[in-house]
Amino acid sequence: MAIGPLAGVRIVEVSAFVAVPLGAMTLAQLGAEVIRIDPVGGNIDFSRWPVTGAGDSIYWASLNKGKRSVTLDLKSPEGQAIASSLIASAGIVVTNLPARGWLSYERLTAAREDLIMLSLTGNPDGSPAVDYTVNASSGFPAVTGRGGEPVNHVLPAWDVIAALYVATGILSAEYVRSRTGAGQHVTLALSDVMLATVGNLGYIAEVQTNGRSRGPLGNSIYGAYGQDFETADGRRIMVVAISNRQWHALCSATGLTEKLAMIGPMLEVDLETEAGRFAAREAITAVLRPWFASRPASEILAALASGRVLHGLYQTFEQLVREDPRCSIDNPMFSTVVQPGLGDILAPRIPLAYSVSSVPSAMPAPVLGADTASVLGEIADLQEQVGERR
C-alpha cells in the first residue's frame, strides 16, 4: 500500500552518480514509485567508493534507497524498446544521459504524448561538467579557508542542490500537466545551478555594485560575529551572534559582558550593530578565547545551551554517528534498514514531515536488477489490457 504525498506517481530514472539519483530518490521518499533502469551489471556508478571490504558500494546503496531496479541491455534495440515502454507507462522520466536517439524527447513522446522528461546536463550546451569542476569556477574555493590556495568543499553541494531542483522541476511540471494535460521537457544544467545560487546569494551583485567581493575569512562569519574556539579538552565549538539578542546571550553566558563592552570605546565601534561586531571580531575573539580554552567542552556546551547562545560542536563523521543523539533512531527521521551487502544501517527518510500525508520510512536500496521480471510483467499485463480494450 503506497503512502506519501506522491503515492501513485510513477517515475523512470536512467542515470548515474549523485544529482539525478538523489533527485529521483527524493521523489521516492515522498511516496513516488521510482524505477531505476541500469545496464546489465550496473551503470558507471555501481561500484563508486566508499565500498565495503567485499566491494559493495555504500555510495550506490545510499543514493538509491526505496527504488525498484530494472536492468536491461540498453545498447540493443530490444532493451531500448522495453525502456521506452516503461517510460511511456510511467509518464515521467529523469535522466542525466544525453536526450538523443531512443532517449530523445521526440521519440519518447511518440509513445506518450503527455510525457514529462527532465534532463540534467553539465553545461547548458550539453558539454560535461561535474560538481568538482563547477565548484572550481564558482568563486567559493578561493574564499574557503585562510586563503593562499583554493580549498574545495567536500560536501558535493552543487549535486545536492541540483537534485532538489530536479525534484522541484518534476513537481512543477506535474502541476502544469494536472491542470492542462500537457507534458513537457524540463532541462537543467549543473553549471546554471551554481550560477543561479551564486547570484541568489548576492555574490554577483556584490562584485557589480562594490567592484569586489569578500576575501577569505577562515572560520569567521562575514558581516556579523561568528568564530570557532578550541576547548580545554581539545574539542572545537562554533559560536554565532548575528542578532543583538544572540550577541547579548554570548556576553552573558560567558560572564564576559563587562570586558567585551570595553572593546567598543577601545576600537571606536558600536558593538550593538552587526557591522560593529564584524569590525571588532579579532578583539572579541581575543577576549572570548581564554574562556573556551580553560574549560572542557561539556561545561561550555551546558553554559551556551542554558544561555541560549547559538553554537555547534564540531564533530567528525564518526562522532556524528556515535555521539550525536540527533543521528540515531531517537530521531523519527531515521530508521534502521537491512541493506543487502552492508547489513543494518541507519537511514533517513525525507526530512519533511506532513501533518496529514504520511511519508514512507527509509527503505533499503534494491539489489541490482531485482525488480526486472516483476516490472516487465506489469508492463506486459498493462499492454495486454490495452490490447483487449481496443
Next chain:
Amino acid sequence: MAIGPLAGVRIVEVSAFVAVPLGAMTLAQLGAEVIRIDPVGGNIDFSRWPVTGAGDSIYWASLNKGKRSVTLDLKSPEGQAIASSLIASAGIVVTNLPARGWLSYERLTAAREDLIMLSLTGNPDGSPAVDYTVNASSGFPAVTGRGGEPVNHVLPAWDVIAALYVATGILSAEYVRSRTGAGQHVTLALSDVMLATVGNLGYIAEVQTNGRSRGPLGNSIYGAYGQDFETADGRRIMVVAISNRQWHALCSATGLTEKLAMIGPMLEVDLETEAGRFAAREAITAVLRPWFASRPASEILAALASGRVLHGLYQTFEQLVREDPRCSIDNPMFSTVVQPGLGDILAPRIPLAYSVSSVPSAMPAPVLGADTASVLGEIADLQEQVGERR
C-alpha cells in the same frame, strides 16, 4: 499577465535570512505570486551584509527578487489580523518564525481550512540552529582542506538545500491538496536537512559498515582521480577523471600516456580502475604537475577542452563575473535588472527551463513595503465580494 508553471499560485512568506526567503523566491521564480510580510522598517535581515556604500543590503535584494513586499506592525492585533487575512486569502504560508500565537497552524486554519503551511526550524524541537552551527556538527569541516583544524564552507549549503526542500514541501503538499482538498502543516528542521544529506551521501553507513570514514584529502577527489594544478601563469585548474574514458582523455590530452602507464607496474595498481587511480594519485599528480606548471592556462584549457577532459578553471567571484561567459546575459538564464539602491545588476531566473511553460525573467526585489497598499486593497475587495455573495 502571470507566467510560469506556478502562475496563479499565491504564497505568503513571513521569514528572514536565507532558507525560507530563498525557498519562497524559488516558487516566485516558477511564477507564483509571493507576498513577503515584514515588520515596518524591515525584518532582522534587512540590512544584512554585504551592503553598498550607502548601506543597501545586496544580500536582501538578491534573496527577495520578484516578490511583493508588505509591511505591517506584526506585534499589534490589527497587524496580525491583516497578516492572517492575507494568509487565508493566499492559502499557502511559509515561515521560519515559531508556529504559535497568531501564526499557529490552528489559528490560521480557523480562517482557511485547507491552508498549506510550511514551518522551518533549526532543530526539530524548535531550538535554534543556523547553517554555521549545523555545519560544524555535520562532519564536513573536519575533512575539508588538508586537516589539522576544521574548515567551514563559505557557501551556505545547508540553507540553500533547505530552501529547495521548502519548495519541494510546498509543491508536494499542493499536489495532495489539489487531489483531496486537504491542506496540511509541513515541518522541516535545518539539522534534519544536514543529517538526511549526510545519510543520503553514504557517510553514516560508511562509519557503521567500515568503522570509520575518510580523512581530509585536500583538493583530491575520494575514490577516483581528481586534482588541482597550478599553471605557468599562476592560475589553477581542477582536473577530474572518474570513468575510464575520462582517464584516457586526460592521458591523451597531456601527451603523457606512456609515462602515466609506467605507474601501474611501479606501484602494482591497476590504472584501469577508479580504485587503482585513487591509490596511485600522488604518482599521477607528480607526472602531470610539470605539464601544467610549464604552460599558461589558456593553452592548457584549449588542450583539455579539445581532448574532452573534465576540468574547471578556478575563479574568484570577480573573475566569475568579469571573465566567465556563462555568467553574463549571453546565458539566457540571466538578465539585467534595475535594482533600487544597487543599480543595474545581473540576475538569474530559475535554472530550470521548460519546453511548454515559460518562466519569468529575473525581476528586482521590491522596495520594502512598496506593495502594502495595493495588496491590502486587493484583500479588502476580496472580502467585500465575499460579503456581497453572502
